[in-house]
Amino acid sequence: MSAAISKIQPLTEDHERYEDVFYNAFYKVAQKDVVDEKVIQYFDATLLKRLTDVFGFGEELSLLGVGVGEGPLEFHFLKSLQSHYSSICNVAVDPNEGMLQTFKGKVATLNFDDKSSCHWFTGPLSQFVAESPLAGNKYNLISSIHSLYHTGDFETTFTQLATMMKEKGLMIIVCKNDINLISKTFHKLPWLTESTQSNERLSSKNVREFAQSQGYDVITVVIPHHWDITEVFDDQSDFGNKLLDFFTMAAYFRQTAPAELVDDLMSFWRSISTEDENGRIVAPAQDEILLISK
Numbered sequence: 001m002s003a004a005i006s007k008i009q010p011l012t013e014d015h016e017r018y019e020d021v022f023y024n025a026f027y028k029v030a031q032k033d034v035v036d037e038k039v040i041q042y043f044d045a046t047l048l049k050r051l052t053d054v055f056g057f058g059e060e061l062s063l064l065g066v067g068v069g070e071g072p073l074e075f076h077f078l079k080s081l082q083s084h085y086s087s088i089c090n091v092a093v094d095p096n097e098g099m100l101q102t103f104k105g106k107v108a109t110l111n112f113d114d115k116s117s118c119h120w121f122t123g124p125l126s127q128f129v130a131e132s133p134l135a136g137n138k139y140n141l142i143s144s145i146h147s148l149y150h151t152g153d154f155e156t157t158f159t160q161l162a163t164m165m166k167e168k169g170l171m172i173i174v175c176k177n178d179i180n181l182i183s184k185t186f187h188k189l190p191w192l193t194e195s196t197q198s199n200e201r202l203s204s205k206n207v208r209e210f211a212q213s214q215g216y217d218v219i220t221v222v223i224p225h226h227w228d229i230t231e232v233f234d235d236q237s238d239f240g241n242k243l244l245d246f247f248t249m250a251a252y253f254r255q256t257a258p259a260e261l262v263d264d265l266m267s268f269w270r271s272i273s274t275e276d277e278n279g280r281i282v283a284p285a286q287d288e289i290l291l292i293s294k
């Protein structure tokens with residue numbers, strides 16, 4: 001089995017497949033726009049006030065986005081902060097150049113004036129920390145929206161991000177919780193973490209507990225939802241195979257994993273899912289927003 005699983009390729013290293021899988025399959029099932037909308041509402045109702053109460057209009061407001069992808073949330077943060085701050089410094093980090101370019105294109109429409117600046121770092125967070133002078137800056141707001149699974153050892157990452165937080169700054173982390181299909185899958189198949197370079201076992205509970213152990217306050221908001229994973233069980237479905245890739249973080253999982261492993265996984269997913277009144281198979285999924293401050 002170990003020789004067979006060595007064929008498994010990390011999805012995050014196949015940028016084209018990642019983008020395709022994320023936007024054309026996972027995004028739809030996860031109703032990511034609905035989840036993003038909840039985070040946006042939280043930002044508008046709570047986080048923005050927390051920032052503006054502490055940091056005045058005359059200050060430069062700096063944001064560091066980690067694993068921004070196409071930046072759906074960071075774009076909203078920038079857009080609303082633009083009307084509260086005369087000067088903004090935005091730093092976005094992501095190894096996927098195509099997704100980062102899309103974010104860059106959206107930010108260009110905000111027409112920031114000369115007092116503001118945007119910096120785009122194409123590479124993993126570890127490289128940003130090791131090589132970029134911008135990693136020496138302190139940020140008012142740090143965001144990591146579903147990206148901590150990919151940045152290596154979580155405690156190291158958290159410590160690095162916390163070092164880059166300004167005094168009274170905030171960190172917003174969005175992360176799945178323990179009941180999620182993906183966390184359950186990575187707990188069942190622990191070797192997936194190494195072969196896909198993604199620590200999908202990480203849950204909001206791990207993040208919260210570690211942040212609190214380091215003396216940070218953590219506010220938690222649960223976003224409950226479910227995923228319709230019916231197509232995953234149809235091996236002829238291109239959509240289902242893309243979902244399978246996202247849930248395992250492996251590129252072309254159905255073609256590269258041993259058949260008995262795929263069968264086992266299908267049985268496991270059925271066992272933790274339920275069937276709704278329309279015969280659709282629905283898996284558990286929940287996200288949490290964590291607002292972290294000192």
Ligand SMILES: C[S@@+](CC[C@H](N)C(=O)[O-])C[C@H]1O[C@@H](n2cnc3c(N)ncnc32)[C@H](O)[C@@H]1O
Binds near residue numbers: 067073094146
């Ligand atoms: C699930 S996506 C989330 C994207 C975006 N934040 C969103 O909510 O739409 C995870 C993102 O993490 C990025 N990523 C993967 N490895 C990374 C690393 N080592 N450092 C930073 N980001 C990484 C991926 O390229 C991808 O854009």
